[in-house]
Amino acid sequence: MYCDNFYSPYLFSLYVQQKPLSAAITGSSTAPLVPKCDASVQTDNDILTDESPEFAARPPPCLKREMITSTNMFREIDRRVADTPEYETLQELVENICKYTKNDLFKVRAIFRWITINIKFDWKYMGVNMSSEEILKCGEGVCKDYCQLFADM
Numbered sequence: 670m671y672c673d674n675f676y677s678p679y680l681f682s683l684y685v686q687q688k689p690l691s692a693a694i695t696g697s698s699t700a701p702l703v704p705k706c707d708a709s710v711q712t713d714n715d716i717l718t719d720e721s722p723e724f725a726a727r728p729p730p731c732l733k734r735e736m737i738t739s740t741n742m743f744r745e746i747d748r749r750v751a752d753t754p755e756y757e758t759l760q761e762l763v764e765n766i767c768k769y770t771k772n773d774l775f776k777v778r779a780i781f782r783w784i785t786i787n788i789k790f791d792w793k794y795m796g797v798n799m800s801s802e803e804i805l806k807c808g809e810g811v812c813k814d815y816c817q818l819f820a821d822m
């Protein structure tokens with residue numbers, strides 16, 4: 670493997686010599702080598718594309734095991750979520766799910782459990798854009814629908 674010439678300070682090409690697939694299958698060692706090109710772009714730090722300081726990665730305030738000492742702490746909220754009454758709107762559903770939670774951690778757990786209990790995964794919704802209300806109505810979706818519903822709740 671070797672680097673070819675640099676076209677600019679930011680763009681360069683890398684060539685790798687490798688055997689073609691036909692030579693690998695037949696075991697022929699006389700087949701010609703085929704150049705493979707991979708181009709990459711390196712940019713300077715740009716104020717428009719760099720991550721804003723308020724969204725920069727930072728360590729959590731505590732470890733997960735310090736925050737969640739045992740899954741038994743969620744037993745009561747899980748039971749209540751499983752018995753959630755009928756609802757008319759997304760807002761009403763969220764109010765019913767979260768009315769017995771004591772903090773944000775329990776709200777997140779309650780919403781997570783409600784979604785995993787009530788929304789079934791179905792591949793036929795891959796590539797289908799639905800609103801949260803449509804997801805609730807049909808009770809099915811894929812990963813993006815789970816995420817969308819969780820964010821809207």
